[in-house]
Amino acid sequence: MAQTSPQYRYGNRPTMKDVAARAGVGLKTVSRVVNGEPGVTPDTERRVQDAITALGFRRNDSARILRKGRTASIGLVLEDLADPFYAPLNRAVEEVARAHGALLINGSSAEDPDRERELALAFCARRVDGLIVIPAGDDHRYLEPEIAAGIATVFVDRPAGRTAADVVLSDSFGGARDGVAHLVAHGHRRIGFIGDQPHIHTATERLRGYRAAMRAAGLPVEENWVSLGPTAPERVRAAAEAMFSGPRPVTALFAGNNRVTVTAVRVIAAAARPVALVGFDDFELADLLSPGVTVVAQDAARLGRTAAERLFRRLDGVVEAPRRVELPTRLIVRGSGELPPAES
Amino acid sequence: MAQTSPQYRYGNRPTMKDVAARAGVGLKTVSRVVNGEPGVTPDTERRVQDAITALGFRRNDSARILRKGRTASIGLVLEDLADPFYAPLNRAVEEVARAHGALLINGSSAEDPDRERELALAFCARRVDGLIVIPAGDDHRYLEPEIAAGIATVFVDRPAGRTAADVVLSDSFGGARDGVAHLVAHGHRRIGFIGDQPHIHTATERLRGYRAAMRAAGLPVEENWVSLGPTAPERVRAAAEAMFSGPRPVTALFAGNNRVTVTAVRVIAAAARPVALVGFDDFELADLLSPGVTVVAQDAARLGRTAAERLFRRLDGVVEAPRRVELPTRLIVRGSGELPPAES
DNA sequence: CTGAAAGCGCTTACAG
DNA sequence: CTGAAAGCGCTTACAG
Numbered sequence: 001m002a003q004t005s006p007q008y009r010y011g012n013r014p015t016m017k018d019v020a021a022r023a024g025v026g027l028k029t030v031s032r033v034v035n036g037e038p039g040v041t042p043d044t045e046r047r048v049q050d051a052i053t054a055l056g057f058r059r060n061d062s063a064r065i066l067r068k069g070r071t072a073s074i075g076l077v078l079e080d081l082a083d084p085f086y087a088p089l090n091r092a093v094e095e096v097a098r099a100h101g102a103l104l105i106n107g108s109s110a111e112d113p114d115r116e117r118e119l120a121l122a123f124c125a126r127r128v129d130g131l132i133v134i135p136a137g138d139d140h141r142y143l144e145p146e147i148a149a150g151i152a153t154v155f156v157d158r159p160a161g162r163t164a165a166d167v168v169l170s171d172s173f174g175g176a177r178d179g180v181a182h183l184v185a186h187g188h189r190r191i192g193f194i195g196d197q198p199h200i201h202t203a204t205e206r207l208r209g210y211r212a213a214m215r216a217a218g219l220p221v222e223e224n225w226v227s228l229g230p231t232a233p234e235r236v237r238a239a240a241e242a243m244f245s246g247p248r249p250v251t252a253l254f255a256g257n258n259r260v261t262v263t264a265v266r267v268i269a270a271a272a273r274p275v276a277l278v279g280f281d282d283f284e285l286a287d288l289l290s291p292g293v294t295v296v297a298q299d300a301a302r303l304g305r306t307a308a309e310r311l312f313r314r315l316d317g318v319v320e321a322p323r324r325v326e327l328p329t330r331l332i333v334r335g336s337g338e339l340p341p342a343e344s
Numbered sequence: 345m346a347q348t349s350p351q352y353r354y355g356n357r358p359t360m361k362d363v364a365a366r367a368g369v370g371l372k373t374v375s376r377v378v379n380g381e382p383g384v385t386p387d388t389e390r391r392v393q394d395a396i397t398a399l400g401f402r403r404n405d406s407a408r409i410l411r412k413g414r415t416a417s418i419g420l421v422l423e424d425l426a427d428p429f430y431a432p433l434n435r436a437v438e439e440v441a442r443a444h445g446a447l448l449i450n451g452s453s454a455e456d457p458d459r460e461r462e463l464a465l466a467f468c469a470r471r472v473d474g475l476i477v478i479p480a481g482d483d484h485r486y487l488e489p490e491i492a493a494g495i496a497t498v499f500v501d502r503p504a505g506r507t508a509a510d511v512v513l514s515d516s517f518g519g520a521r522d523g524v525a526h527l528v529a530h531g532h533r534r535i536g537f538i539g540d541q542p543h544i545h546t547a548t549e550r551l552r553g554y555r556a557a558m559r560a561a562g563l564p565v566e567e568n569w570v571s572l573g574p575t576a577p578e579r580v581r582a583a584a585e586a587m588f589s590g591p592r593p594v595t596a597l598f599a600g601n602n603r604v605t606v607t608a609v610r611v612i613a614a615a616a617r618p619v620a621l622v623g624f625d626d627f628e629l630a631d632l633l634s635p636g637v638t639v640v641a642q643d644a645a646r647l648g649r650t651a652a653e654r655l656f657r658r659l660d661g662v663v664e665a666p667r668r669v670e671l672p673t674r675l676i677v678r679g680s681g682e683l684p685p686a687e688s
Numbered sequence: 689c690t691g692a693a694a695g696c697g698c699t700t701a702c703a704g
Numbered sequence: 705c706t707g708a709a710a711g712c713g714c715t716t717a718c719a720g
Binding site: 060062063065071082088091092098103104105106107108121122126145146149150265266269283284285290 | 632
């Protein structure tokens, strides 16, 4: 059945013109049949359908789009398509897009502002109707001409930089504050914080929540109890080991995100003394570890759904000022965050 | 800075014509500048650039594509954008596409053949240059006209149905056989198998591998030791509990995929007797559970990379017969698969 | 009920 | 070095 031949390649696909010629009708009649518009005799319609089947015609939506204006597609720039945290967000955006008859173009910024920009503008050049961006950079003025030209844009998970726009976030500050307060409530006074790089908004918000909880409890924060930086395992491991040793080791750790938590679990498992742990972000199997890992959970799917719904509201013509939506987090108690402070 | 006004929306974006008018040059000159073609005076070029900036012009790639033929985009139909197993595959495909200057459109079939078809054909209507499909259905003849018309197509993770096409797979049969043989080598004689639904190719291949290993060891397979079906936790739980009880309970279990493994771990943790476990597919934190979970690992990223590279080879004009590539799996020993049979 | 003409925003092929 | 005309494959607006 492999009827592929080099000369019958892209470019000589049958067009409506070909169908019209074969069916012996006008171009517009073919268009009517293809689009299910009324006003075509059953007999004419059949002739056109036959020609379509015989030729293997499929409407070129790119051409259609050029004429119609709307592309029925949206672009999603996320950090990493392979990151399990963003996967449900990705899927949620897809589902909303699908419900609105739109296709999804997506790509990974790899936490590189230039790559984020490149992707977002490539999507704009394809004239996506809307754009959802998980910011890597902190200056999004480059999107202002696009937004002004009508490409609806929503930022998610992190705020937009230097521009007014819709934003959907989790309450990083409140979540971290509550998580740290939980450790304090279980008797800890020396609590460490390991988070992502300081230029990432969620990292500094969570750190702010940590400091707020410590302050509220009247606890000091020693300099070496806080470490922000890349979430590569080596870096996190070194930071954790430093906090767990020395004259005044921490008895508990707050992990600023998923990747930090996972490495923290490994380091704690190998540590001389037990260390209590609360992590930001839930992850699969957190309940199966021993002890189960207590986490501050965000709802990534809801983040995606909310952002996409906001986007389509704009596409449906709702005009209102940019809004900032903050979704609550949830503390899930599983054991690691309820360990008492170890004797030092 | 929110200069968005309802009348200045999509449709009245500046075009090359507008730029040409403002710069006082011809259309083609603008095209030359935008595309970096030679033969433009520095002075003319500057005038055009100024007009572009002033107007906020961005080339409409949809129009460009219509004229040029190639869209520089590929479509990926996978099962679920939120599935952690496919996330690295997704990312790997993206990276290869990016290296070739192509954008990625993707979507989830949700294991529904109709939805797979709908997505794949929608991508074809957008005239993607190529298509990568993780099949949900088992009849892909619907793609033959598209393939014949020049849309390069590669199937990955599962074979195409009823049509000749490029396919990239993991060695499900061999992997399962080796995993079960590993359990046999550790003294097990009563081994259960829980897998995905029987219409899914990888599920039956893995079952075939299980049977082959049992046969090679001269071991019988009792009827209730095998269970194929949806991987929903309730179903897997019921199947596992049935195998773990009764007069001749299994002492070991082979889990046909990720989702089955995770549920199996939970059921085993709560079981009266220890049950050895080997799972198909690796997963994060498998080594942190106690015991660590021994798995047959596939390289999902390599699966995606291989498929995408094959696709772009075709797009680069290489003409050859459809090929089936089978990637090896790797047994990762972590503890759960080395438990001895429990006394019954 | 049907179709010819114009146009969406670009690029191609050609002429000056 | 520069640009006018034709065309990519559709849809829109209009006429018969």
